[in-house]
Amino acid sequence: QVQLVESGGGLVQAGGSLRLSCAASGRTSSNYVMGWFRQAPGKEREFVAAISRTGSTTDYADSVKGRFTISRDDAKNTVYLQMNSLKPEDTAAYYCASRPLRRIIITTAPGDYDYWGQGTQVTVSS
Numbered sequence: 001q002v003q004l005v006e007s008g009g010g011l012v013q014a015g016g017s018l019r020l021s022c023a024a025s026g027r028t029s030s031n032y033v034m035g036w037f038r039q040a041p042g043k044e045r046e047f048v049a050a051i052s053r054t055g056s057t058t059d060y061a062d063s064v065k066g067r068f069t070i071s072r073d074d075a076k077n078t079v080y081l082q083m084n085s086l087k088p089e090d091t092a093a094y095y096c097a098s099r100p101l102r103r104i105i106i107t108t109a110p111g112d113y114d115y116w117g118q119g120t121q122v123t124v125s126s
């Protein structure tokens with residue numbers, strides 16, 4: 001059974017940093033495009049970042065470009081989201097997700113991802 005488990009969320013002051021981790025079990029993560037999404041209360045889930053199976057290609061939402069970095073360590077079956085220069089508007093529950101096997105294109109739509117973690121809360125205080 002596939003499981004994605006996020007960790008690393010917490011409370012941080014504006015301008016601070018956090019690193020989120022997403023550990024995958026039940027599958028070899030290197031076979032899958034992985035993404036990070038976030039959802040704030042009362043808002044729709046939105047794309048944050050995604051990484052190709054090889055790690056050679058990444059994509060970011062405009063709102064996080066230059067501040068967030070997605071990476072993967074396939075030896076550990078883990079995907080990371082390094083978040084720097086955090087802003088109060090980054091406050092949300094953050095979810096990692098994977099695309100189906102053989103779907104090799106990075107996409108930004110939540111509906112294109114079939115497995116999701118339970119989420120980790122990030123709160124940025126001003």
